[in-house]
Amino acid sequence: MTTLNAASPVHLQIQTIFGVRSQLDSSLFFSDEHTVIYPAGNQFILANVETKGQRIFRCSELEHIDCIIVHSNAAIVAVVASGMNADKQNTIISFYDLHTTLGKRKRMFELRDGPMTITSMAFSHDAKYLAILECGNREYTLSLWLWQKSRLAASVKLSQVEGVTVLSQVLFHPNDNNLLSIIGRRYCRFIRHLDGNLRIQSSSAKLDQYDFISHAWYDSSRFIAGTSNGHVCVLFNGDVQTEIDVIENRDRPITTIPRTISTNSSLGKSIGRSGFNTSQQENLDTSRVTGEEVTSISIVNKGFFCLIGGKRLCLFSKIADSWDFAKTREYIVPSSEIGAARSSTISSSIQSQNSNDKQPLNNNHSMWKVVVSPKEEHVLVLTSKQQIYSVSDMTRDQSAESIEPFPLELIFNAFHQSSIRGLDIAVQKPFFISSGDDHTIRLWNYETNTIEQMKLYNEPVYAITMHPSGHQIVVAFASKVALMNVLIDGFATVKEYPIHAAHQVKFSNGGHLFAVIDANIIQIISPVYLKVIHRFNHGQTVRQILWTKNDLALYSQSSNYFVTWNLQNQKKIFELKPSYRLDGGFVADREDKIVYLASDDGLIRAFNYGQLNHEVKLPQDDKPSCLQIFPSNEALICGTQRGSIYIIKTPLTKASTSIFHYLAHSAKITQIVVAFHEALIISSCEDGILMLWETHVKSSTKSEDWTPVVLHNKARFIHLSQTIEALQNEEQELKRNQEYRLHQIETTYVADLQRRTDMSLNERQHHENIIERQLIEKEKEQRDFEAKYADLKEKFENERQRIEEEDRENIGRELQKEGDLIRLAQKIMEDNESRLKATMEASENEIRDIAEYFTGKIRETENELVALRKKSRLAIDSNEIEKKNLEADVDDEQLKIKLEFENERRRLIETNAKLQKEFKETHEYQVHILNLKQAEQETSAQTVKKRIQDNVLRVQGMSEEISSLKNEINERKQTINEKLDRISDLELKNQELEKFQYVLNYKIEELTRLIQPREQEIERMRNQLLEMASEREKKETELSRNRFHNVEQKRTLHAVNTQVEYEHQKRKEYDNALRRIKNDILAHFADVSDPKSVKNAVAHLYEKHVQNDNVKSIYTTADISGAVSEEIQAQDRQRLFLERTTSDLKRKLNSDLHATKANRMRIMNENALLLQELNNLRQELKVVRGRIQDYEVAKKTFDERSVHSIDALVQTLNADAGNYVVRHRDSELIKEVQKNQQEILHLRQHLSRVQAGYSPLSTNTNVNDDTANISILKLV
Structure with missing residues (x-):
């Protein structure tokens, strides 16, 4: 920041930068394992590829930057700027610290004045020296600087005398800071720094056909170099040891000297040309840009990355025990930066656009540089559209070769590509x-x-x-x-x-x-x-x-x-x-x-x-x-x-x-x-x-309360994405289950394989017979067709020649007739034209003469009229009447002359029209005759043309028939060839199936031998379960029968109880009646001395009791008291009998209920034990199925090991049988089977004790567990 006055109202500080500076093809470097540095504007950005955080520092030299280079171990960035001083053309190199004091300038020095261009720069491995390759006046200068002291250690000029034409890159040896390698067109040399001098080591290698533009040291003795024509060379002591053609499907190979050449079309990791500015080289030949050049090479563990033509990034892996490399990965820039963005918030609406809505600026999207982190965890690529991409599959296995190229992914946000x-x-x-x-x-x-x-x-x-x-x-x-x-x-x-x-x-x-x-x-x-x-x-x-x-x-x-x-x-x-x-x-x-x-x-x-x-x-x-x-x-x-x-x-x-x-x-x-x-x-x-x-700003009022609502609820979409992810996981689980079931079903259909094989053999035999018959028919039809074709061809040629001759004769005659008619018509037309011309000339002359005559007459009349007017003008005052008469005479004479002229003119016009009409009629008649003749000629010509067209159509029909017959023959040949191919494929498949059948038969026999005893045990347990089910049905039938009998007994008991109640009621009525009678007798017969009162009492008692229907039956016998006592005794006896019978039925019913409940509980316990045993058997079956899967895996292993013979199969099985895991699993299975057998024996003892009527042994089964009971009932 430059301050012109002290008091600043606003202080600015860069928070974030989105973008990469353009026009710098080598501006991306790793400063440490997770931090990448690149310029943006006049700032340097240190971005963390993991956290996406940024650290920024300003650099004034970026305004005039030429190139930059970074040493990751020493955390130093060197910036080369030219033209910072307007007075002179100078080049300044500044060094900035990246770790201790971010953005602090540690050193700055000026190279020299003059028009020099830096072609390449390189740090030594210990960051002690800085090598600079400069170009000027068609000469190169290599300088070695002790940059910490701003001192030039040594320099050497490389001119055309040493065979230098165009140089591309200079690099230090990875372990020796006094040894440098430099490459260029037909040039590769080592330069040694000794005693303050740079000495070029001589080389006898023939490099006339190589145009090296990038290289990187692979180890201490070899380096890998890329050429402008799409080759990667491994050089040892300056000589090409291995050459790799990285261009796939090259039309013609490049002739090279005899050496080991790898034919694999592969690419690898690239190290950029540090500080390389090719556009400023004065002597750079434009023919080097071919679209196949290997512009960048980076070394990784057991391989290398390289950029090919800026369009492909390829990874090469070293083949063991050789210096050949094979391509294992290929990466390309995605067609749309939206598809490459890893952020889920970026809109994918580009997917819904039409297919012609393509990225308008991606046509020239090329990769400039690839960089690798020190521990090779990250690989980044800088492109020409100011985007930084990453290789996302570095953690995967790199040994497996891939055919399809992998798209690169954006490591940061998708930046703008232009203004x-x-x-x-x-x-x-x-x-x-x-x-x-x-x-x-x-x-x-x-x-x-x-x-x-x-x-x-x-x-x-x-x-x-x-x-x-x-x-x-x-x-x-x-x-x-x-x-x-x-x-x-x-x-x-x-x-x-x-x-x-x-x-x-x-x-x-x-x-x-x-x-x-x-x-x-x-x-x-x-x-x-x-x-x-x-x-x-x-x-x-x-x-x-x-x-x-x-x-x-x-x-x-x-x-x-x-x-x-x-x-x-x-x-x-x-x-x-x-x-x-x-x-x-x-x-x-x-x-x-x-x-x-x-x-x-x-x-x-x-x-x-x-x-x-x-x-x-x-x-x-x-x-x-x-x-x-x-x-x-x-x-x-x-x-x-x-x-x-x-x-x-x-x-x-x-x-x-x-x-x-x-x-x-x-x-x-x-x-x-x-x-x-x-x-x-x-x-x-x-x-x-x-x-x-x-x-x-002091007055700034920053508010963090943003509007929480958008047009849609974002939380709902997030929850929806989580739900979708859960459903996808569930779908994957269901797919795995389905695959397991399909695998089980596949084993079921193995038997169907032999049947289908037999069917295919029969079908093959049938097809062979059909093909033989068709071949015989084809040969017969071919002979008939050739004979018919020869006859038709001969007839057609004869007919064609005859028709052509007739047509030529008719056409000649018609042409001659047509010429005569044309000449006759021309002659008639000429005669008519001459007659018409003569008639028109005569009429015109006659009209001209008449007009001249009458014009003269009119002129004379006008002269006379002038004279008369003169005379009349003299006598106008004296004789007015005479003047009028004379004027009338003159008018009459003029009118008469005009009428005569008009009549004559009309006569001549009628004569001319009559002549024209006669000529027109004559001409139309002659034209009509000529048209009739021409129509006749056209009719005859159409007839001839129709005949010719019929012949042509006939010829075309024959040609089409010939072509259809040829197509039919070709189709039949193709069908025969397809059937033969099918037969050969079926034979190969049959052979493979026979091999596979043998292995499967062996496995099936082994599995059958293992499964058979368990199936027998399962069958025995199933039979036992069926027997127990039938016994349970019998018990249920007996229980239902007892229930029916108990219902009948309950009904009888109810009827007896009703009868007893009825008898009790009757007895109560009898007792009440006797009590009333006794009371009445006591009341009425208290005084028996009065006969009248006794009589009245008897009558009253008779009326009251004898005539009453309720007590009428009491007096049916003479001895009332005796009858009542006998009936009461009978009722008592009946009641006692019924009570004893009822108590016996209840006791029997209770005993039957207890027995039924005991039987039911015993059956439930037995079913629970059988269910447990069945579950154990299911577990065993699952284990067996697991072993089947293991055998399937073993089968795949046999196939991978190419085991096809019986001896190899037995050896492989014996080898697997000696495996610890297999033996451990077999021992566990044996223990589990023994445990299951002991449990079955215990259950049998328990069942025999229950059947014998002894108390069952104590088990862990809960008889009151309703859920288990329901499950057992469902199972039964």
Whole structure:
């Protein structure tokens, strides 16, 4: 930062940079295992590839940079800059520290004056020396510097005398800092540093056909070099030991000297040409750029990476015990940077576009350099479109060869690939949006430093603006202006306006309007009503527009015209037409009182209500490109053409104005935006780089309360993605289960294989018989066809010759007749024309004579009339009547003459018309005769043509028939060939199936031998389970029968109880009746002395008791008391009998219920034990199936080991049987089987004790477990 005055109102500090500096093909290096360094603008970025964090330091030399080089172990970066001093052409090298004090300059020295270009630079392994290869005046100079002392250790010139034409790269030996290797066209030498001199070691190697452009040391004795024609050579002591052709499908091989050549088309890891600047070499031949050159080589463990033509990155792995290399991986740059981005927040809407919506700038997307981290955990690639990609599969097995190329992945965000035109920031969300010449729109989050959304279009994007809420954007394309909604997964178009090439759009501060520049027209559009509200005619092409803070006015600026518009009355408030050009932009203060205008002369002028107040000029003759102001009115922000940012304190005064200079970009700054809280500034440039600046302003009010709601709920989408992931896992589990079931089903269908094999053999035999018959028929039909074809051909030739002769004769005769008729018609036409011409000439002469005659007559008459008029003029007073008579006579004579002339003229016209009519009739008659003759000739010609056409059609039909017969023959040949191929394929498959059948039979026999005893045990247990089920059914039948009997007994008991109750009721009635009778007798017969009262009492008792139906049966016998006592005794006896019977039935029922319950519990216990045993058997079956799978794996192993014979199979099985794992598993299975047998024996003993009626042994089975009972019942 350069400060021109001390007091700074705003302090800027770079927070994040998005992008890589362009036009530097070797600007990516690793400073440690996880940190990569690269330039962006006038800054160096140290980015962590794991955490994506950035550390940034400024470098003033980057403004004039030529090349850079980094030593990762010493953490030193060397920057080469030229032309920093305007007075002389000098080259300066600066060294910066990357670890202890980040960005501290440790050393700087000047190389020399003069037009020299640095071709290559290299550090020694201990960072003691720095080798520089320079080119100037068609000569190369190699210099060795002790850079820590800024001292030249040694130098040597390499000219054409030593065979030098074009040199490419210099490198130090990986272990010896006094040995250097240098390569070029037909040149490869070692240079030794001894006693302060550089000595070129001689070499006898013949390198006339090699054009080396890159190399890297593989070990201490060999290095790998790449050529311009797509070859990689392994050189030992300067001689080519192995040559690898990395270009696949080369048309013709390159003739080389006899040596070991690898034919594998492979590539590897590349080390960039450190500080290599080929475009500045004076003697670089353009023929070296062939698209096949190996531009970069990097060494990895047991292999190397290399770049081929900038389009492919290939990995070569070393073949054991040789110096040949084989290609194991190939990587390419993906066609779309969206597909390569690993961030899940980037929009994938590009997938839904049409297939012709391709990346417009990816046609020339090439890789410049590949770098490898010191421990080879990361491999990064720098491309020509300012993107950094990574190789994502470094942890995989690199030995397996892959055919399809792997796409590279973006390690950081997807940066802009070219100039950024549009930039805007939201108010209610931490978003800002950018657009550029790469046809993309990118929505960034400046809190997380990530891309939220990105979309690619197939037409240029000129400008963009964002609604303050962050929910809408307006995009200006080449053919339209689109209003879009910002969704959670893309941009949705709301309305499109047919405005072409609008170079700026701008939302108002309230967001209720937006302005669009349409050439010299400014259109004000409402995003609510989706229609144009106002139109203003600026008069010139508008370059920039700006809203006032209250959105009631609008500023517009062209090259030399500035206007302030009032939106209410649509009139101009203020206009300015300066003599200078307004190319640097403008900005207004918070109160819209002062407007700051920047011009192309480097001045920034302040206008207060249209009056010029003050002006300030930028230092160093820098020209402004854009202006911005802090909302607090504390400072102006000015972006310049050189990429610098100036902070200018406001208001401008006549005294010296405080100006603060910041090194920012390396190209013209296109846009600068300030966040509403003034804590963030974003700048963009033509180099495609975005810089986020953190500000320190006292009045800044940063708010972290962002709007939590977007158009869609993001949390719902996150939960949905988690649900989808869970469902995918469940799907994978179901797929594994399905695969296991399919594997089981596959074993079931093995038996069907033999049947199908037999069917295929029978079908093959059948097809062979059919083919033989078809061959015989084909030969017979071929002979018949050839005979018929020969006859038809002969007939056709004869007929064709005859028709041609007849046609020639007829055509000759017709042509002769036609010539005679044409000559006759011409003669008649000539005669008629001559007659007509003569008649017309005669009529014309006659008319001419008559006209002359009458003209003379009229002239004479006129003369006489003149004379008479003279005479009459003399006697006009005396004789008026005579004058009138004479005038009447003259008029009559004139009329008579005119009538005669008209009659004669009419007669001549009629005569002429009659002659024309006769000539026309004669001519039409002759033409009619000629037409009839011509029609006859055409009819005959059509007949001839029809016959010729019929013959041609007949010939074509015969040709088509011949071609169809040939096609049929070809089809039959093809069918026969296909059947023969099918037969051969079936034979091969049959042989493979026979081999596989033998192995499977052996395995099936082994498995059958192992499974058979278990199947027998399962069958025995199944039979036992069936017997127990039948016994349970019998018990249930008996239990149901007992239940039915108990129901009958209960019904009988109920009837007996009812009868007893009835008898008890009757007895109670009898007792009551006797009690009433006794009471009545006692009451009425108390006094028996009165006979009358006794009589009345007897009558009353008779009436009361004898006539009553309820007690009528009591008096049926003479002895009432005796009958009642006998009936009561009988009832008592019956009641006692029934009670005893009922108690016996209840006791029997209880005993039956207890027995049934005991039987049921015993069956349930037995079923539980059988279920447990069945589960054990299932586990054993599962183990057996596992062994089947193991045998399947063993089968694959046999196939991999090429085991096809019985002896090899037995040896392999014996080898696997001696394996510890197999023996351990077999011992476990044996123990489990013994345990199961003991359990079965215990269950049998338990079952026998239960059947014998003894108390069962104590078991762990819970008889009251309803769930187990239900399971057992279901199983039974």
